[in-house]
Amino acid sequence: MPVTHLPVNSHVYVRFRIRLARHALRQFVASFLSSAEIAILVCGPVVLGLVAAVALPPMLAASEPLALAVPLLTVHGLLMALPAALLRKRVLPQDVAQWLHPLPVPPRQQALAALAVAGMLAGPLGLAYLVSFAVCAWQQPAWLQPLPAFAAVLYSLVLTWAASAAILARRARLALPNPRWQRLRRTPPAPFARGARMPAALMLWLRLFWLPFWRAENVVGWQQSALLAACAASALAWIALRHGALALSTSVLLVLLTDRGDKAVREQAALLRPITASWPAPLRSLSLLARAFSLLPALAVLGLMLAAAPQMAAATAGRIYLGLALAAQLLLVAIPSSSARARVALTVGAMLLMTAVGSEIWH
DSSP states (O other): OOOOOOOTTSOHHHHHHHHHHHHHHHHHHHHHHTTHHHHHHHHHHHHHHHHHHTTHHHHHHHTSOHHHHHHHHHHHHHHTTHHHHHHHHHHSOHHHHHHHTTSOOOHHHHHHHHHHHHHHHHHHHHHHHHHHHHHHHHHOOTTOOHHHHHHHHHHHHHHHHHHHHHHHHHHHHTOSOOHHHHHHHHSOOHHHHTOOOSOHHHHHHIIIIIGGGTSTTOOHHHHHHHHHHHHHHHHHHHHHHOOHHHHHHHHHHHHHHHHHHHHHHHHHHHHHHHHSTTSSSOHHHHHHHHHHHTTHHHHHHHHHHHHHOGGGTTSHHHHHHHHHHHHHHHHHHHSOTTOHHHHHHHHHHHHHHHHHHHTTTTO
């Protein structure tokens, strides 16, 4: 299992990176504590089942021929490094990375720091693998070969650790921004340089709330695009196949689409608040406009569903589903930012209610 506790006499750079990562991970965990009770109440059995089955893919791959098992295990190990890619900005923020970049730190210490932080991220996965392997070894299924299965799990975990360390090391090397992109970023686009002809509120929304979601390392734009495409595809598949699992995926994606977009807008407004405090612009009204715009993707999916299946609005269950979906979107945008627990309760409750009603539409 990855080791995160280094000797006391380790390099100060390594100790600093470990403390920085611990602080970031504590903040990340603390952000979920207010909603932990509701999540455990609703999803507890599902989470326990996932933990018990998390090592099944590498153990099943171990039962295949070696020529097929190695590629499968390699793909699995690389995919499990996704949390390191998603959390890289938390464990090494951009401003800290730029401050550390010119320091005379030996490459060996930089690699050791990346391995240590990657071990902190891969450690919980290794513990989950151990629990899952113990459950399968206790049940003793016919396909299980204990020694090859354990070797496969260990290989996948080590590959995940190495890939996570490579991701973090690459972030540390790419800390300084590209001067060419910095020059392009300082140059205003031509339409705005000549004076915008669009309404001022729309222009400010575009500059402050739309473009930042696509620039630098911000992945909100791509995230919302992926969610929108997945939600539309799930809705169309649900209408075509009329399967209960597709009702679940469509309902979950509809709620997540608005929830993620509204949260991103609120976080962006919080970042802009101290910067724009002295601006002669109504940021509060602008943030309300941006939050209203975050409803548009989910409303577009609901409109697509009505266009693809007009009979949905004729059925009682269909009308109830559409009403629940619309009410959930509006409440997610209207609920105060301080009510994190109420937001989680609304999100989970809307998903469950919409799934229950949606499974009855085509019956």
